[in-house]
Amino acid sequence: MFSTDExxxxxxxxxxxxxxxxxxxxxxxxxxxxCLDSPxxxxxxxxxxxxxxxxxxxxxxxxxxxxxxxxxxxxxxxERASAALLAxxxxxxxxxxxxxxxxxxxxxxEPSRRASVALRKALALREEDVVNCERIGINxxxxxxxxxxxTLNIMTHCNAGWLATVQWGTALAPIYKAHAHGMSxxxxxxxxxxxxxxxxxxxxxxHRAGVPCTIVTDNSCGQLIRQRKVDCVIVxxxxxxxxxxxxxxxxxxxxxxxxxxxxIPFYVALxxxxxxWTCVSGxxxxxxxxxxxxxLSIGGLxxxxxxxxxxxxxxxxxxxxxxxxxxxxxxxAALITEHGNFDACEKGLQRLRSLTSxxxxx
Amino acid sequence: MFSTDExxxxxxxxxxxxxxxxxxxxxxxxxxxxCLDSPxxxxxxxxxxxxxxxxxxxxxxxxxxxxxxxxxxxxxxxERASAALLAxxxxxxxxxxxxxxxxxxxxxxEPSRRASVALRKALALREEDVVNCERIGINxxxxxxxxxxxTLNIMTHCNAGWLATVQWGTALAPIYKAHAHGMSxxxxxxxxxxxxxxxxxxxxxxHRAGVPCTIVTDNSCGQLIRQRKVDCVIVxxxxxxxxxxxxxxxxxxxxxxxxxxxxIPFYVALxxxxxxWTCVSGxxxxxxxxxxxxxLSIGGLxxxxxxxxxxxxxxxxxxxxxxxxxxxxxxxAALITEHGNFDACEKGLQRLRSLTSxxxxx
Numbered sequence: 001m002f003s004t005d006e007x008x009x010x011x012x013x014x015x016x017x018x019x020x021x022x023x024x025x026x027x028x029x030x031x032x033x034x035c036l037d038s039p040x041x042x043x044x045x046x047x048x049x050x051x052x053x054x055x056x057x058x059x060x061x062x063x064x065x066x067x068x069x070x071x072x073x074x075x076x077x078x079e080r081a082s083a084a085l086l087a088x089x090x091x092x093x094x095x096x097x098x099x100x101x102x103x104x105x106x107x108x109x110e111p112s113r114r115a116s117v118a119l120r121k122a123l124a125l126r127e128e129d130v131v132n133c134e135r136i137g138i139n140x141x142x143x144x145x146x147x148x149x150x151t152l153n154i155m156t157h158c159n160a161g162w163l164a165t166v167q168w169g170t171a172l173a174p175i176y177k178a179h180a181h182g183m184s185x186x187x188x189x190x191x192x193x194x195x196x197x198x199x200x201x202x203x204x205x206x207h208r209a210g211v212p213c214t215i216v217t218d219n220s221c222g223q224l225i226r227q228r229k230v231d232c233v234i235v236x237x238x239x240x241x242x243x244x245x246x247x248x249x250x251x252x253x254x255x256x257x258x259x260x261x262x263x264i265p266f267y268v269a270l271x272x273x274x275x276x277w278t279c280v281s282g283x284x285x286x287x288x289x290x291x292x293x294x295x296l297s298i299g300g301l302x303x304x305x306x307x308x309x310x311x312x313x314x315x316x317x318x319x320x321x322x323x324x325x326x327x328x329x330x331x332x333a334a335l336i337t338e339h340g341n342f343d344a345c346e347k348g349l350q351r352l353r354s355l356t357s358x359x360x361x362x
Numbered sequence: 363m364f365s366t367d368e369x370x371x372x373x374x375x376x377x378x379x380x381x382x383x384x385x386x387x388x389x390x391x392x393x394x395x396x397c398l399d400s401p402x403x404x405x406x407x408x409x410x411x412x413x414x415x416x417x418x419x420x421x422x423x424x425x426x427x428x429x430x431x432x433x434x435x436x437x438x439x440x441e442r443a444s445a446a447l448l449a450x451x452x453x454x455x456x457x458x459x460x461x462x463x464x465x466x467x468x469x470x471x472e473p474s475r476r477a478s479v480a481l482r483k484a485l486a487l488r489e490e491d492v493v494n495c496e497r498i499g500i501n502x503x504x505x506x507x508x509x510x511x512x513t514l515n516i517m518t519h520c521n522a523g524w525l526a527t528v529q530w531g532t533a534l535a536p537i538y539k540a541h542a543h544g545m546s547x548x549x550x551x552x553x554x555x556x557x558x559x560x561x562x563x564x565x566x567x568x569h570r571a572g573v574p575c576t577i578v579t580d581n582s583c584g585q586l587i588r589q590r591k592v593d594c595v596i597v598x599x600x601x602x603x604x605x606x607x608x609x610x611x612x613x614x615x616x617x618x619x620x621x622x623x624x625x626i627p628f629y630v631a632l633x634x635x636x637x638x639w640t641c642v643s644g645x646x647x648x649x650x651x652x653x654x655x656x657x658l659s660i661g662g663l664x665x666x667x668x669x670x671x672x673x674x675x676x677x678x679x680x681x682x683x684x685x686x687x688x689x690x691x692x693x694x695a696a697l698i699t700e701h702g703n704f705d706a707c708e709k710g711l712q713r714l715r716s717l718t719s720x721x722x723x724x
Contacts, residue, residue, distance in 0.1 A: 028675060028676035028679070029673070029676070191555070191657065191674075192581070193553070193555055193579040193580065193581055194579050194581075196674060199657075199658075199674050199675045199679065200674075200675075203675060203676065203679045204676055204679075207676065207678055207679070213680075214680050214681060214682050215657055215658070215675060215679055215680065215681040215682075216657070216681060216682050216683075217555040217556050217580075217612065217613070217657055217683070218555060218579075218580050218581050218613070219554070219555055219556075219580050219611075219612045219613025219616065219687075220612050220613075220682065220683075220684055220687070221616070222613070222615040222616040222619065222687060223612060223615055223649075223684060223687035223688070224682075224684075226615065226687075226688070249581075250579065250581045250582050250585060251579070251580070251581025251582075251584070253584040253585055253588065253620075254581065254583070254584040254616045254619070254620060257584065257616070257619040257620060257623055258615075258616060258619060261619055287585075295553065295561075295577055295578070295579055296561075296577070297662070298660055298662065298672065298674075299672070300659070300660065300672030300673050300674045301672060301673040301674075302670065302671075302672055302673075303671070308664065308670065308672050309664075309665070309672075310660065310661070310662030310663060310664055310670050310671075310672055311391070311662050311663040311664075312553075312558060312561050312562075312660075312662045312663075313390060313561045313562075313565060313577060314390035314391070314565065314566055314569065316569055317390070317561065317565045317566075317569070317577055318575075318576050318577065319576060319577040319578060320576050320577075320578050320582065320586075321578075321579070321582075322582055322585060322586075325581075325582070325584060325585035325588075326585070326588075
């Protein structure tokens, strides 16, 4: 189903030598590709969330650094551009990971060779992301098949689909694989306030891929789980600690609690690049706090078909807007990765690490 | 602090002989009183949620029935008007309770006497609601004081304040009492999608009463509790089963789970009229499902200062919109009522019942 470029969030135009991304702030009302042709455009695209989702942030940053090196490949600019990209979002682990991948490759080189090598590496990371996400889909499908339901009702939160990666997605990849295998699947999409990535992105991309789904408020998710209308929950991860604690879009933790209370599995799907081995536990992960305006006002499509904004709260009201929360590892049934499915604990992640360090010298 | 009529949601004009209520659909942007002068106006006010909150729905319905009897006090109209009012909202227990209070009083009477007796009873129910809510405040204050904090951080959900009753509120009454006693109090207001009663009503009424508060998304509440930024949660109840299960605004259950996971008390404040003795458990409480449009679009203040609506979801999107959920009794630390604080279990509620049946013959 992902053989074409139709279900894809970031493309490279080899003729114009520019990156094009879907401007996700306009979804679900307008599908517009926008061209990222300067380091500033890449930073802006990440910080304003035209692109978002930990894996896609990483890939975008990699292309951003390659673009910066095209303009000026000096050590100073390598450092400056990397720092600027790193500062766009504080939580996603893949951002630092992707920048390090490029930097390690180009730093030892003559400046004159850096731009082309960086671009080649960015393109390779993009391809790797697609392959890894498809593997996550295949590995997750094993768990979904084992649930053995006539129609499988899966709940997800925020967007961890192909819009959050390059293709397939993380949390949604097993769902796309199940759908492609002819399983009857229905997805409960929690709207994911305050930015409504569930409504804006997940419902939109599932519809585009032909997967049935229903939007619900974040508040409804507990009751739906308690009423056994949900067979499992799958979410993505923005950063995973070495003990298996998962930092993901705020509201994830509440779904994990509800899943535990009703004894249904709560899965987290993530590429290895999301794991921050330097974080011993979730307590150490910095939580991004975004502008209170995201809570106090809202955007959408007005009656003339244009984009409008409304104030929700009284002028005197104040809000706090943490963008992520931490789900403790003991609530996670399994971590679904490109290398297989692992227990969410230090031991499980060490097993993943030993597998991948064995592979690396090959 | 509630000695004046300023913090009051429903008033009776003895000269014009009409009920006036705050049109809560216009808050927090516009404070407009509207006049309910026909049975249809009362039904509309409840079904369109100009008035909402279980206790206020009950009081409004009582005045609605009295108004209907002014027009036609026959047995047929008593039955017809009562049925029409009962059909406006399916979940709140106080609606049926209030209608029964009026019906029991007037049914044995000559039709000619029914209207005036019904009105007197409605006024008495209104006064009783104010007294009961103040008692809930006093009883809840004991629990808050026992938490013994320099600044008490309380989380609430939806609106169970003076806008949901006549004065004081249920969940907010102990907070108003604490504030009046000079305790330093701060309230975390969860916005309460899809209708945002937290943002629209609770933040507005707390501000009006001078109580500091911060709005947060419903999604943030789990993390705030886990980070120990919340000392206790207090919510109201739309219907309470005889075993202590609590049906309240959707999203309540998730807060109860989070409170339990972090070992902080989860209190439910309710007048006895909210208890449905015929419901053995929460499973039997009918859950109102409202129009999916409440999830797929949203209203607020546009840039010209008028009321606007925006579409949030794509045209092809579907939503499910349950308005309430059930919190099992074992997650509730105490039921705060006008008769005292009780364990949330069959035994606790039987103790309440025996107390009040002792009182009734007096």
